Amino acid sequence: MKKLFKLVIVPMVLVLFACDEEQHGPLVSDGTNPQAVENVLVTPIYGGLSISYDLPNDSDLLYVKAVYKNSKGETAEVKTSAYDNKIEILGFGDTTEKTVELYSVDRSENTSEPITVSAAPLTPPVFLVQQTMDITADFGGARFSWINESKTPITIELLTTDETTGELETVETIYTEKSESKSSIRGYESLPRLFAALIRDRYDNFSDTIYANTPDKLLTPLFEERLDKTKFNKVVLNNDDNWDAWEGDYWNCFDDDAASIVHTQGDQPRPSIMTVDLGAVVTLSRFNLLQRSPENGRHWAYTHGNPKTYTVYGSKELPGQDGDLNDWILLKECESIKPSGSPLGTNTDEDMDHFDRGDEYTFDDPIEIRYFRIAVHSTWDGAGYINFSEMTFWGNVVE
Known part of the structure; x- marks a missing residue:
């Protein structure tokens, strides 16, 4: 009976001891900062920056992070593992120069000295799509066509004037990342009216409101x-x-x-x-x-x-x-x-x-x-x- 009692009680004591000793910090802890990345190359891309580099020769390197200001002026960061040597930052809403700080981070959450780089992203995809948007008269309404060469996930709002208020309202919302698309909104009389589109990406960057390319921005739906x-x-x-x-x-x-x-x-x-x-x-x-x-x-x-x-x-x-x-x-x-x-x-x-x-x-x-x-x-x-x-x-x- 004594042997049986020991077999039962010992695992219970071990479990309680393990619970008392539970820790949530890094599994490895030291006070040595890792080396910074080297040979940094910044390549502008549409609405962002692609940054490549050489990794430091630190055996406990965990990841590299990029810290920057996003389009809202908020501090943001992107991380990539120690098995990769490239970081992509997306979602910039303009082409002004951006400053990015790169940090190496080890398993003890020690960070290196920052490496600061600056570059201007290429035109954001929402504005590239805006440049291709074409709005023309269609049967009972208007046809919208556009090109999205980068296949960026975007939202396109199709608008026309509200019959009561006379204000533009969203009639249909399209979520797409196809390279080329078109859509129509219909059900309107054959009378001149405003049709428009608004493009948004997942980073809340907006295009300008886009109208038909006519002198008064109005289109007359074809009768049907x-x-x-x-x-x-x-x-x-x-x-x-x-x-x-x-x-x-x-x-x-x-x-x-x-x-x-x-x-x-x-x-x-x-x-x-x-x-x-x-x-x-x-x-x-x-x-x-x-x-x-x-x-x-x-x-x-x-x-x-x-x-x-x-x-x-x-x-x-x-x-x-x-x-x-x-x-x-x-x-x-x-x-x-x-x-x-x-x-x-x-x-x-x-x-x-x-x-x-x-x-x-x-x-x-x-x-x-x-x-x-x-x-x-x-x-x-x-x-x-x-x-x-x-x-x-x-x-x-x-x-």
Whole structure:
């Protein structure tokens, strides 16, 4: 019994002793300062500085830190490990000369004497993007296009005047780091109005407010109207697929309910084609396709049978019951694009914002049509069947 008692009590005493002796300081403690870095080279980059150096020959070197004033005038620092010989400082909002102090730090948190360097960063990315921003009239609104060569994460606010106050307000906010992008805001009458953009980065650097390059900064949206889906008629040609399979129904595509879907069986050769009579002769300005979006969530985004590549066609008269696509006018070749480019199953906030808005395509040529066809060639995950929620059209009714 005594032996058993000792075996139990000794570990408990050791644990209590260890708790009493717990320390939170450096594991190694000495009073020797490390040597400073040498052969420092500063290279200006867009909105920042890239600083390289030779590391000191100190066996307990832990990291090198750069101390500087950020764009807000606050003291900031960047650290890099003893296994690297370069530090990048980002987020400067101008091109004035910056002063940086470099310190070597060892495992005892001793610091070297500072090495001071100065240089002026290149133009911050928000202003580079600002220089490329183009705002032009679009159907029902304005189109914004820009280039972001450095692929810097930026936020772009799209603005127009509030109907009540007459002040500029943010209508849409885009988060992106793509090298080249465009977006439109729509739903406005064909009357002159202000459209503008504001660019911001993650360091809270702002561009100037950007306006259209017109004498009065005003743009007149091109006229368009949303086509009335209650006037649409179902058309089934010989090579059309059945869109009523499973829980799908042809008319779910035109019921303005994102939770209802069309769905094919999946046993027909590609492309899978759907045809609709728009109920009037029109010139289309754009159309929007919503991927499958059930009421209980958005887990169908960019996967399953959602269309990935498809072509759309039009005709003023029905060319023939056989549905030969060669007899139709090719309106556009379309591809559903995930903004982030991330793999299946990984969706960013930007991806989901795009998913909620839908895949939208603009028609630049004013071709008069009454009949519209979509031919789906591939799906997001390669599924044999196809499903999606809704198609919506805008344009001018001719007759």
